[in-house]
Amino acid sequence: MKLTALLGGLTIFPAPQSVPRFPALGPTTSRSVRTNNMLINPPGHPPVPHLDEVTTSSFNISNVQAEVLIVDPTGFKKLMNMVIPTISTVDIMLDMSTQPSASLNMAFSQTGLHKLGIQDNLNDTVFSGGQFADAPNLAESTNTWVSQFKGTSIHGVYITASDSSNSLMQQNSALQTVLGTTIQVVYSIQGQARPGDQAGHEHFGFLDGISQPTIEGFGTPLPGQVTVPAGKLLLNREQDQMTRPSWTIDSSFVAFRQLKQLVPEFNTFANDHPASIPGMSQAQAAELTQARMMGRWKSGAPVDLAPLFDDPVLGADPTRNNNFNYTHPGFNSSSDQIHCPFSAHIRKNVPRTDLDPIDLAHHILRSGIPYGPEVTEVEQQSGQTMMERGLLFLAVQSNIASGFQFLQKAWMNNPEFVKHKSVLPGLDPVMGQNNGSARFTTGLDPMNPEGNTTLPMQFVVSRGGEYFFMPSLSALRHIISS
Ligand code: HEM
Ligand SMILES: *[C@@H]1O[C@H](CO)[C@@H](O)[C@H](O)[C@H]1NC(C)=O
Ligand SMILES: *[C@@H]1O[C@H](CO)[C@@H](O)[C@H](O)[C@H]1NC(C)=O
Ligand SMILES: *[C@@H]1O[C@H](CO)[C@@H](O)[C@H](O)[C@H]1NC(C)=O
Numbered sequence: 011m012k013l014t015a016l017l018g019g020l021t022i023f024p025a026p027q028s029v030p031r032f033p034a035l036g037p038t039t040s041r042s043v044r045t046n047n048m049l050i051n052p053p054g055h056p057p058v059p060h061l062d063e064v065t066t067s068s069f070n071i072s073n074v075q076a077e078v079l080i081v082d083p084t085g086f087k088k089l090m091n092m093v094i095p096t097i098s099t100v101d102i103m104l105d106m107s108t109q110p111s112a113s114l115n116m117a118f119s120q121t122g123l124h125k126l127g128i129q130d131n132l133n134d135t136v137f138s139g140g141q142f143a144d145a146p147n148l149a150e151s152t153n154t155w156v157s158q159f160k161g162t163s164i165h166g167v168y169i170t171a172s173d174s175s176n177s178l179m180q181q182n183s184a185l186q187t188v189l190g191t192t193i194q195v196v197y198s199i200q201g202q203a204r205p206g207d208q209a210g211h212e213h214f215g216f217l218d219g220i221s222q223p224t225i226e227g228f229g230t231p232l233p234g235q236v237t238v239p240a241g242k243l244l245l246n247r248e249q250d251q252m253t254r255p256s257w258t259i260d261s262s263f264v265a266f267r268q269l270k271q272l273v274p275e276f277n278t279f280a281n282d283h284p285a286s287i288p289g290m291s292q293a294q295a296a297e298l299t300q301a302r303m304m305g306r307w308k309s310g311a312p313v314d315l316a317p318l319f320d321d322p323v324l325g326a327d328p329t330r331n332n333n334f335n336y337t338h339p340g341f342n343s344s345s346d347q348i349h350c351p352f353s354a355h356i357r358k359n360v361p362r363t364d365l366d367p368i369d370l371a372h373h374i375l376r377s378g379i380p381y382g383p384e385v386t387e388v389e390q391q392s393g394q395t396m397m398e399r400g401l402l403f404l405a406v407q408s409n410i411a412s413g414f415q416f417l418q419k420a421w422m423n424n425p426e427f428v429k430h431k432s433v434l435p436g437l438d439p440v441m442g443q444n445n446g447s448a449r450f451t452t453g454l455d456p457m458n459p460e461g462n463t464t465l466p467m468q469f470v471v472s473r474g475g476e477y478f479f480m481p482s483l484s485a486l487r488h489i490i491s492s
């Protein structure tokens with residue numbers, strides 16, 4: 011398995027000694043000798059350097075995502091020749107002394123590939139149909155979608171990231187200088203790691219980026235980490251089930267979603283539905299409810315191992331915080347929700363021993379970053395979201411119908427999943443969707459695990475997105491030379 015090739019597909023950024031350089035990048039920014047690491051490594055994340063780290067929400071950054079139209083495909087391809095030699099591998103990203111001042115990723119929609127003259131069928135019908143057409147399968151209305159995502163007009167996306175807003179601005183203007191009027195930005199949104207001790211946490215407050223699949227042949231997995239065949243994440247690798255054009259090797263499909271989070275509303279719900287553990291304060295009981303919805307405490311500690319109270323030491327320990335499987339001696343895992351509800355977000359997405367044999371087909375690599383401001387005092391007190399915030403969600407996989415779409419449709423949205431339990435689990439209370447109709451879930455209260463709760467609203471509202479093809483370096487060369 012090739013580290014270089016794999017991450018070539020995921021992380022594209024100017025190399026320190028790149029020739030030619032982006033015109034707008036001066037020597038100090040394009041060749042940084044860093045004194046600080048661009049990646050954050052909050053307690054609980056696998057240690058840096060770690061393969062998965064580069065694709066998770068681990069940048070100490072601002073990040074800009076720009077959805078673009080390719081106005082002049084011929085000019086675009088020609089100018090991309092200047093960008094391609096600057097593309098480098100993840101080795102550089104993992105070594106602080108060679109990290110660039112800003113990273114760059116690029117991916118194309120089906121419309122964009124057509125525009126660039128690629129007529130080959132990449133054999134992913136969900137990708138080629140686009141996300142707008144897929145909304146009914148995800149059980150969501152597109153009424154809440156950002157208008158630019160409605161339809162199939164977006165051609166591509168570039169993602170720049172840096173820990174310095176100056177470098178980020180420079181990187182963006184450099185890119186725009188190079189590509190000039192061959193592209194037109196139609197939508198852009200800035201992601202932002204949360205401040206202080208919330209770095210690495212999403213807006214509900216939970217540490218994110220803990221559990222990722224690792225790829226067969228890549229070193230030793232951490233305890234509890236699942237190992238999947240390379241072809242589950244990369245095209246044309248072992249156990250990619252589909253036949254693809256050979257030039258797509260080591261590329262991936264990416265599901266991008268802008269997911270708005272209603273944080274004060276999420277908190278109000280928990281306050282109104284505290285777990286009924288004798289002797290627990292209202293605040294502790296409300297926190298337990300939220301932890302059971304997620305399957306983890308805010309620190310990252312899994313409720314399966316810490317069922318009643320948060321355990322920040324466990325949450326911060328990457329050798330223990332992912333090492334659980336929902337089975338416990340003396341408990342029947344068909345009915346045990348004392349530890350973790352069947353419907354919890356992480357259990358719905360990765361059911362571990364709930365499926366026998368353990369599932370290897372439906373894994374994604376997640377790479378999200380929060381966007382929007384911190385919750386204000388006024389919002390917290392009124393219980394109402396007034397300013398948009400949420401997660402810029404990115405899922406990497408080789409097959410969208412088995413990856414992102416499957417998890418949303420067949421597991422999170424499906425009240426019957428996981429089957430053969432003592433109670434119908436209901437929806438994932440965090441991310442399950444039901445076309446805007448009432449959602450129910452079970453297992454929120456460990457004292458009444460069969461209890462059925464109607465959720466008053468969706469705490470996460472989709473603002474839409476698009477499906478993209480993220481080429482490996484060789485695939486990118488193929489595209490621009492076609
Ligand atoms: C705003 C929306 C979302 C929030 C706030 C959220 C939050 C979280 C958190 C806090 C974790 C636990 C940390 C970790 O294990 O890395 C997690 C895990 C996970 N989430 Fe989400 N998530 C969201 C949307 C999604 C979506 C749309 C999907 C897939 C379609 C997804 C799939 C997963 C998976 C696969 C895991 C790992 C579970 C495991 O391995 O145990 N999430 N999420
Ligand atoms: C992020 O970078 C800033 C500026 O270099 C630094 O002050 C801060 O400590 C970093 N945060 C983390 C979590 O590493
Ligand atoms: C949501 O609505 C679409 C279109 O009407 C339908 O095809 C789909 O089955 C619905 N999904 C759910 C979970 O009700
Ligand atoms: C897609 O892959 C499947 C499975 O290998 C194959 O049967 C089918 O012919 C392929 N379709 C295209 C358009 O390549």
Ligand SMILES: *[C@@H]1O[C@H](CO)[C@@H](O)[C@H](O)[C@H]1NC(C)=O
Nearest residue numbers: 333334335336337338362363
């Ligand atoms: C689940 O985890 C426990 C504790 O680590 C272990 O003893 C058991 O073998 C695991 N079960 C499965 C099916 O992997």
Ligand SMILES: *[C@@H]1O[C@H](CO)[C@@H](O)[C@H](O)[C@H]1NC(C)=O
Nearest residue numbers: 342343344345430431432433
């Ligand atoms: C576990 O519970 C299920 C359903 O609640 C039941 O059918 C099964 O017999 C139980 N298994 C054991 C070993 O008690």
Ligand SMILES: *[C@@H]1O[C@H](CO)[C@@H](O)[C@H](O)[C@H]1NC(C)=O
Nearest residue numbers: 433434435450452460462463
């Ligand atoms: C929970 O309530 C919903 C809506 O009334 C219902 O469809 C579902 O079957 C109930 N589930 C359980 C486990 O009682």
